[in-house]
Amino acid sequence: MTGEVWLILGGARSGKTRRGLAIAGGYPSRVYIATAEARDAEMQARIAHHRAERGVEWKTVEVPLDLCEALRNADGAGTVVLVDCLTLWLSNLVERERSVEAETALLAETLCALSATVILISNEVGLGIVPDNALARKFRDAQGRLNQAIAALADHVELVVAGLPLKIK
Amino acid sequence: MTGEVWLILGGARSGKTRRGLAIAGGYPSRVYIATAEARDAEMQARIAHHRAERGVEWKTVEVPLDLCEALRNADGAGTVVLVDCLTLWLSNLVERERSVEAETALLAETLCALSATVILISNEVGLGIVPDNALARKFRDAQGRLNQAIAALADHVELVVAGLPLKIK
């Protein structure tokens, strides 16, 4: 039996991660995949702070790029994996000029083959005015396509607004 | 009997057009009103690609400005007209310094007098930070007012998030 896939969408500081942690609460085995990179001391402190907040029930893995491999390594029945977040992962892919299309297809394929429950956090970034910056426009399009692809295969999709989940699938 | 009016709102790459095409699927006669202008080769290629994707069941009309006239020309019982999209139409109006207020009132009046089912695609652009640029702020306000005016008269309004429609009316 394959595990369920949750996609938790929302804006900046909307409470997406907190919602993901709440969903994960009941699982005996919990893996947190952080896609942020600790590039400076401020970021390192922030990551350490969040890790302490989650508590010892969580195993944390830092994975800026190789998300599919990390998902397969964490897999197991009764396990929940929280991916926080797809937006930073996408940003890392774009920066390294990896093919977003190929990586999205691979992620979709990987998700469908896991036994663990996977909760993916992602930003909704397309509801503002068109950005001046061409790279920002390209990123916005890529994020929209990635969210659509994952939403299509997910069992549950929520939009978090002001900390409150709105069920959209 | 007048036809139904659908307003499909969403962000960039949220799957708005795909949702509009799905709603239109059951109608024997289908007209696609494209408000984009094919100003360069890239845009021409993109328009041709989308036209091929829609298939031969669709008649395509390119109408950057005179939307009401195009709607009346396409009208007929059993017909569905997909307007893609109000955001580009608004942008074309603003560029030519046409009165957005007068054009919005005219569109509302036209929509209420048609026999065809009309599906209007529009962007939600007001959920980001206030833009630095005064023109962008003015456009954002105009888009918000246009969306409100059409939503008020529409029979159905949906917000599309990651390809999933959320019914709001």
Next chain:
Amino acid sequence: MTGEVWLILGGARSGKTRRGLAIAGGYPSRVYIATAEARDAEMQARIAHHRAERGVEWKTVEVPLDLCEALRNADGAGTVVLVDCLTLWLSNLVERERSVEAETALLAETLCALSATVILISNEVGLGIVPDNALARKFRDAQGRLNQAIAALADHVELVVAGLPLKIK
């Protein structure tokens, strides 16, 4: 008995204020707390226009900063207080370098002790691309945290899209 708290969220020109006024419609005593400052003639004209639109049933108070004091002064059973809006209040706090965290905690405490029904209007600003500007990013984070804090204690939370309220709590 304490009064109810409503949080009305939405984007620019989404019809948030109109929705707030509609909710307030049934109350015999109505107080409108405007957090905007009338810094120039254009803003003064706009404020006067909105005041005339609301009608004589409304008492208007202009409060750029001391929201909690204004709420306590307006309090009373059977009274409705409309705060329009938290986003401008937050912006005024940030400009004067007041502690947003302390002011948010004080507001939460004040809201829980009132007899009046309070309707708070606030912008959702985190659903666009990450702003280039560091101050804009900081504001976006502060707005997200403020909205979460008020949503957590509110009895009713709505997201207004194109003039249509979507219930999220």
